[in-house]
Amino acid sequence: MALMINSKCINCDMCDPECPNQAIYFGEKIYEIDPNKCTECVGHYDTPTCVSVCPIDCIKPDPNHKEDLDTLAQKYLRLTGQI
Secondary structure, eight states, rough: OOEOOTOOOOOOSGGGGOOOOOOOOOOOOOOOOOOOOOOOOTTTTTOOHHHHHHHHHEEEEOTTTTOHHHHHHHHHHHTTOOO
């Protein structure tokens, strides 16, 4: 499942540099996550780094982009040019 940043975001800029897929960007008002690039850090780390550095816990699973571990792994391979 891709992640999303909810409206509690305070734009602290902690998550953006942590994303290995460059899926996090500054949207109209707060940071946002591109679900096409988010793998929840599958292939890079054991847990999503953006979640671990967020000081206010505003990064949650995106209910509109449900993906299982295999799907996230395939996305990782596509994003890194391995397939």
